[in-house]
Each structure stands twice: as structure tokens, then as C-alpha cells.
Amino acid sequence: MKKIPFETCGDILSRFELSEEGAAIITPEMTPADGVSALSTSETIFDLINFFAHALPPREGLCWALSLLASAPRTSPDTISAQNTVRAWIDEPTERARRRCGDLAEAIGTEDPFGWLCNAVFWNGSGSIVTPDLPVVLPQPYLHAKALLGAVGLLAPLEDDERAAFVERVRETGHAVADGAWPCLEEGR
Incomplete structure (x- = not known):
């Protein structure tokens, strides 16, 4: 897991709060690979999502x-645009695409996973989160990871048999x- 730059789970786990179930099965001393294996259950799916969201660098987390x-x-033209703009930002992280994601996040809202995904791009830490005419305001650390949790978490099925398959995909x-x-980036090429 070369894109997760940590020897143990300690640094990753310090970035978010585990559920009771997750805290009972993962320790800071575990390797990231062992942590992922431990959290790959239907009961700890949101811990697993949080783990990847906080462990991967922003571009990689967005790709995931x-x-x-x-x-x-895709429930609207904005969600189609969001998918394309996020993919473009991952491929080449420009300020223009990041700002466009901020606009799309506002238009789509947080009831849709693509709204959260656009927030993750906008909040990735590479630029200001206020309008360009105001002094620079950077997002809180790991705010993009909270948005990744929102995007992927909205996809989690309620049914146990479907949830197990989703855990495996995650x-x-x-x-x-x-x-x-x-x-x-490989899809559609």
C-alpha cells in the first residue's frame, strides 16, 4: 500500500473517531493493511470508509x-458535470477545476454523493474556500476526508447481503x- 505513507495505523486513526465496534478491533500499532482487513466488515463499513478517506492523499482519495x-x-446535468469535473481535477489538479467543483457542490447539495465529492475537491487544501476577492481561508485539515465519507457513505446499502458486497468493493x-x-482515470480510456 505504497500510497498510504504510514508504517502503522496510529497517524491515520488520530485523524477521525472510530465507532465502538471499530475501536474494539483495530489498534494504532497495526499496519495499514491489517487495519483495512480488520475494518472490512458490514458492522464497521463507515470506519473502513473513514480509514481510506483519511489515509490516502487527497487526489488518490478522490480517485477511490x-x-x-x-x-x-446521475440525477441532474450538474451531477454529470460533477463527475467529469472531479475526474478532470484528479487528472490535472487546476484551480479552475477546483473552483468549478465548489460551485457544483453548492448547486447539487449534500443529499447527493456527487455534491460531497465536489466538496472534497474544493476542500482538499490546495486553495482558499472563500471567493477569490477575499483573503485566503484554507479548510480545516482533513476536511476533504469528511466529504469523502459523505460521498461514499451515502452509497452504503442497508441490506446485509448488499452491504457485504459493498464492503468488498470499498x-x-x-x-x-x-x-x-x-x-x-482508466475507466473510459
Whole structure:
């Protein structure tokens, strides 16, 4: 997992709060790979999502989330634009695309995973989160990861049999990205 630059889970776990179930099965001394394995259960799916969101660098985390959203319904032209703009930002992180994601996040809202995904781009830490005519205000550390949790978390199925398959997709896609793959950029090429 070369894109997760930590020997142990300690630094990652300090960035978010685990559920009771997650805290009972993962320790700061575990390797990230062991942490992912431990959290890959239906009961700890949100801990697993949080783990990848906080462990991966912003671009890689966005690629992971966008790949998971590949089958999510596009409910408006803005969500189609969001998917394309996020992919463009991942491919080449420009300020113009980041700002466009901020606009799309406002238009789409947080009831839709693509709204959260656009917030993750806008809040990634590479630029100000206020209008360009105001003094620079950077987002809080790891705010983009909270938005990734919102985007991927909205996809989590309620039914146990569907949730187990989703856990596997989250884990497999996270492993692929952590190992250096860019599945969201490879789709459609």
C-alpha cells in the first residue's frame, strides 16, 4: 500500500473517531493493511470508509471515491458535470477545476454523493474556500476526508447481503488505489 505513507495505523486513526465496534478491533500499532482487513466488515463499513478517506492523499482519495461512485445514479446535468469535473481535477489538479467543483457542490447539495465529492475537491487544501476577492481561508485539515465519507457513505446499502458486497468493493478499490492504480482515470480510456 505504497500510497498510504504510514508504517502503522496510529497517524491515520488520530485523524477521525472510530465507532465502538471499530475501536474494539483495530489498534494504532497495526499496519495499514491489517487495519483495512480488520475494518472490512458490514458492522464497521463507515470506519473502513473513514480509514481510506483519511489515509490516502487527497487526489488518490478522490480517485477511490469517484471509482466507487461510477455506478451511482446521475440525477441532474450538474451531477454529470460533477463527475467529469472531479475526474478532470484528479487528472490535472487546476484551480479552475477546483473552483468549478465548489460551485457544483453548492448547486447539487449534500443529499447527493456527487455534491460531497465536489466538496472534497474544493476542500482538499490546495486553495482558499472563500471567493477569490477575499483573503485566503484554507479548510480545516482533513476536511476533504469528511466529504469523502459523505460521498461514499451515502452509497452504503442497508441490506446485509448488499452491504457485504459493498464492503468488498470499498476494500478492493481502496487497495488498488493504495497500490498505485488510478481506476477512475482508466475507466473510459
